[in-house]
Amino acid sequence: MTAMRLTFDASRCCSSGMCESFAPDVFEIGDDGALEIHDPNPPDSERARIQVAVAACPTGALAIEE
Incomplete structure (x- = not known):
């Protein structure tokens, strides 16, 4: 898997x-x-939990960039 980078839109959070x-x-x-x-560049071992967290964001403020 490729490295991921987490971003968020503070105005939507x-x-x-x-x-x-x-x-x-x-x-x-x-x-x-x-x-x-x-850590905006978390280890791949956190990927599954991060994907759930991003999907659970009620405003869509979080994103994973590959």
Whole structure:
């Protein structure tokens, strides 16, 4: 598999925390309510959880670039 890069559109993010619930090692909603991606180039071992997290985003703010 090719390397992935995570991106998000901050203007679309509603900080629901769905991404964090599926991949807490990758995503975190900070105390200020802003999404933080801990590693925008996560290891392939996280791919399945990240794909679920991206699909669960209610606003479509998250994306995986290959």
